[in-house]
Amino acid sequence: MTRSGLEVLIAVAAAVALAACQQDGAHASAGDDGGDTAQTQGDGDGGPDTDDDPTGAGADDAIPGPRVLPRLTAVQYRNSLVALLGPDLPPTPVEPDTNPYLFFTIGASTTTLSELGTSQYEEAADRVTHAVFDDPTRRAALVGCEPGLPGDSCVAQFLASFGRRAYRRPLTATEHARWLEVSAQLADPDAWEGVRLAVAGMLQSPHFLYRVELGTPDPEDPTRLRYTGYEMASRLSFLLWDVMPDDALFAAADRGDLDDTAGIRTEAERMLADERARATVQSFFAQYLDLGRIEGATRDPVAYPLFTLTMPDSMRAEVELLVDDVVFREHGDVRSIFSTRRTFVNDELAALYGIDAPGASPITFVPVELPEDGPRMGLLTLGAFLTMNAKQTQTSPTARGKYIRERVLCQTVPPPPPEVNTELDAPSGEGETMREKLAEHRLNPACTGCHQFIDPPGLLFESFDAAGVFRELENGVPVDSSGDLDGIPLADARGLAELLRDDPRVGRCMVTQLFRHAQGRLDTPDEAPTIDDLDARFVAADHRFLDLLVELATHEGFRTALAQEAP
């Protein structure tokens, strides 16, 4: 930019307070009314309380957050259709999920379904019921008896059992009567058509499409609602398997097992031991780590010959395999994803990293230990992070630093002040390094407050270019990859990995994000004790992620809701 431009900018900046940028902790929101209160919390440096009873329900001083009404995510909807009707269903396109605050569940509980989305549900219900009921074998398997007359006992019994599964609770007498009446009135040309339409109707009911978890007044505490056994079955199932409850969960709810901690723990542990939990854990990590942003990343093939069209998928798969390894095979400290030298590469990632990976092919990922004397160590030195936080043609220490602050440490980076040029690294000099361009962030008083917070950890990755390839020179100049985190000087990304290994903010951030994902909303300020307590349990469990899921599933903060409407 020109000199005069900078002068204008500094004049504007003079009016801007040079407040410290760092905002630890998470902003919180009052859930379902959209009221959103930015706030600053302590960062938990002193460590959370650990004196709670590690087996009890915990966090008695916490006030639960409000209820929400999430619509099923696209995956939950499809999985539930298959659970109800069996496999081999025709495609059922639905309104795409959205992910405000990173999580699809938050989008599902805040957005309103569009007219097109509603009509997609209508068409899907028609299509899948035809697929099942037009086939005598399939419909017999589903219904289990042969309807004779419209609305007969076969139909009545089936609708009660199907309805209980679709609504995730027994139908009320009114509801049962309604669908029975539909099946009779629309039994044209025969009783089967009536049954089909009753099923199609239930599949369009808000009781199926939304997670109606309203709770009942807690007899011991009138300020709280307590989720019923059936509601807990749904909460566990959608959290741990992304699908409606299975028969065992329904049976547990019938028996009242899900009204107490031990019963919930038993079910949660059963579900986490099942293969289906792996996909949901992957889904959480992909959202928490914002991996969706790698999709469709492209690089100029001349400038970045190693970055193929399939590279974004390879980079994403690498992170998934690493997470799966730590969570489900090693049962290790999940924070180690940020510092381990272990990773999983296919042939093109091995080439990108310049390492040997015997047995790797385009579709075969093999485990490798990154070399001790090499530059890579942990997730933040792998392709996905490095690429999705860079531009097509250059690195972005600001984007990389912002990711570390927001995603890894759950800190809040405020917006740039008004009327300030937010991109000072416009093409200017030849041979200038990114570090030199970014110096303007630190010279300009309007920028320095925040960029001293964001840029120094991001500069640690300057030895990796915009495609994640290691480099020793940038524009012919040796790369300087030094930086710092909160004033602790570091030589490069490996130093940061070592530091994050024991940083208490990393685990607490995971707890916070998992809590938001599980609740389908941001945490409220009143829920800080719940998050503290979960963090303490996470620490006590040596940061094993599956243990955290069990602690969350059994926690009072997950089993209760605020009795009155949020203000």
Next chain:
Amino acid sequence: MARTFLSRRTMLRGVTGGATVGLALPLLDAMLDGNGARADGLHDGPIFGLFYWANGMPWHAGHGALQASTGQPDLWTPAATGPGYAPSELLTPLVAHQPTVATGLTPHTEVPQTPPGQEDGHMRGFMVALTGDRIRPEGFDHPSHTLTALRPSLDQFVAKHPEFYGNDLPRFRSLVVGASPARFHDYGHWNAISYNGPDSLNQPILDPAQLYDLLFAVPQDLPTVARRAALLDAVIEDADGLKQRLGMVDRIRVDEHLAHLDEIQRRLELTSAPCLGPSQPADTPDLLVKTQIMGNLLGVALGCGLTRVFSFMLTSPASTHVFSNLGVANDMHSTCHAGEWQQVRDVTHYHMQAFALLLDELAAGVDPTGTSLMDRAVVFGTSEYGEGWQHSVAEMPALLVGGGGGALQRGVHVRDPGGNFSKVHVTLLRALGLDTPSFGFNGGETSDALPGFLV
């Protein structure tokens, strides 16, 4: 049983004792003349279109002191004002359609101090251009760029305005389509430009085949379709008990969902004859070709009366589309920020070429009276701010294209530096025949139409 679940609606459009009665008249027979064109020209009522492109235009001195310091010329504003102005460089692609253009306009809405960041063009400029109001100030979170609207975008405002369709509802109140799939974020207004209200978005149809099926693949098994329609009464009734137990916000969400069921029921009941469509097209990554394909489908749909309102999102707000075909290496949003003026100029020019192709498709169909869809249309072209380097909301682009059924003057340029952007809204709403004493909200109110725009 004494009570019937069909009682909620009249029986005649549904099913009685298994027989189908009273379906709507076949559309084509009712509305088309022997040549397949609509016979009654301008009397068919006006068409409203909303055309949106990302990242404004290349910056110049009109956008602010910093932008002036780059010394770049204004390629947007025509040199002369009034009717018959000579088009500027960036308006040249549109010249065949004689766009009426207002320059110099800017949002007049208030900007609350907290939470901070609400003055950003991506937020403020977008929301004023599309809704006439500021963003919803509570619930806004700049660090995650999360925001929503206070009210509907212009396409939905028109489509649901009681005077626009009156009792003569077409198959679709509106069609919401788009071209580029690139997104800055996968939520909120980064994803879609068409709002029904707070947190209620219409994501655009981006796949030509999906739009084709929606418009033309109409089920023909009438008794079955009638039962599908009748079934929705039971679905709506089933939700009634639920609503009473929800908080206000969720009750509104469910109510809106149920209102959509009414609309779908109405559409199913109209199912009796398809509008004759072209063959199902394939998707393409080329934005110009795709705009042409989508424009062609829209033209057929408008021509046979399937709707009179559409929105077209060429590129999404803060688009990350990579215009490698124009030699632009970085994504569009980054390219703006990096100050690549020439590349932003090239992309803006390309956006205008796409706009022209859409308008070409709508102008192509002419009925025997010589009236084209563009003669009936008011197509409002706009973007999210003036320019994308600094996100200035000065000099926001506003184009009104078409004859508006004789209500809109073609080929006029009005220059109104610092003028209230909602003057465009007042103008276009009045051109559509909607009684509009004023428009704009929270400091953005105005009762002025742009001078010389209305016939």
